[in-house]
Amino acid sequence: MAAILDTLEAWIADGLTDPREITKKHIEDALEPLRGDQARRLHTALRSLFRALKRERLVFRDPARGISLTSSRSVPTALPSDRVAGLLDRLDDPRDRLMVALVAIYALLPGQLVHLQRTDLDRSRGQLRLRRAGRMDHFIYLDALTLRLATAWELQRHRRWPDSSNPHLFVTRNTAVDDCGPPISAGVVQQLFQRVGLPAGRLRVDRIVDEARHSADPVRLMELFGLSNLSATRYVLSAHPERQSGPLAP
Incomplete structure (x- = not known):
């Protein structure tokens, strides 16, 4: 139950509030950081969820159908540094540079970029507030580069x-x-990262995995990226599989 709740929270944070919006790709991405029993439990829970939703006619297709763990992606690994280096140099627009920095450095979700408010940015304190429905706001502390971009x-x-x-x-x-003050569309964010040549979700995973490799501390991942305990633990175990049966904290 905890595994699927964590996945649902991540989808909601990404702006996916309608189960009909979930695709096979979303499910594969949710399974990506997991392995072994953790992956199997989430896979089984998602299959049961979408079968039930389809039975109740709340969705018209089952995106979890046909996905097998043997065909899902391997444990995420950090992108080569030469692919990450110079991302900002490929962009001229200040808005685009700031959006890419927030994903590549602070692992923001595309949906979080879309819904950020001007009042969420406090440049005098070097803070950015991330609003989370049903949860406490998460604050990130911006480095000098990101503050200049902002x-x-x-x-x-x-x-x-x-x-x-x-x-x-x-x-x-x-x-x-x-x-009416509408937010930008999700398509604007998607097109930006298509130009960069790296999906936003891939950059986010890379940043978290990179931090997990250096710290191996779930608490630090929770503090930096606002992850749940379960998600933070998954990333640490993905980055340090030798710790599967040992303590997670360094």
């Missing part, structure tokens, strides 16, 4: 749309002047 984006936004009342941190030329 300042550059705010300056550009003010120059281009000085009268914009859109409360969201990230806007486009259309949403900036929309009096």
Whole structure:
């Protein structure tokens, strides 16, 4: 039960609030950090969930059908440093540079980028607040690079749309002047990372795995990335399989 709740929370945080939006790819990504009994338990729970939803006609297809653990992806590994290095140099737009930095450095979910508010960014304190439905807000502390990127984006936004009342941190030329103040679409984020050449989800996993390799401490992962205890433990075990039967803390 804990495994599937953790997965559902991650999907909701990513803006996937309708079970009909879940695809085979989402399920494969949820299974990606797991191995052994953990993977089998989540796989079985997801199969049962979507069979029940389909039986109740709440979904029209079962995205978990046809997925086998033998064909799911292996334990995630960090991307080669040469693929990560220079990501920001490929981009000119301050908004795009800040969005990529928040994923590559702080492992934000695409849905979190979409729904960030301007008031969530406190540059004087070097903080960014991540709102989480039904849970306490998570605060991340920004490094000097990210703060410079945030300042550059705010300056550009003010120059281009000085009268914009859109409360969201990230806007486009259309949403900036929309009096309804809508968030940017998920497609804007997807297209950005397509241009970069690395999916946002892949960058997020890489960042967390990299931290897990260095610290091997689930508590640190929880503090840095706002992960649940279960997710943090999974990443540590993925990065350090030799600790499967030993203590997790260094």
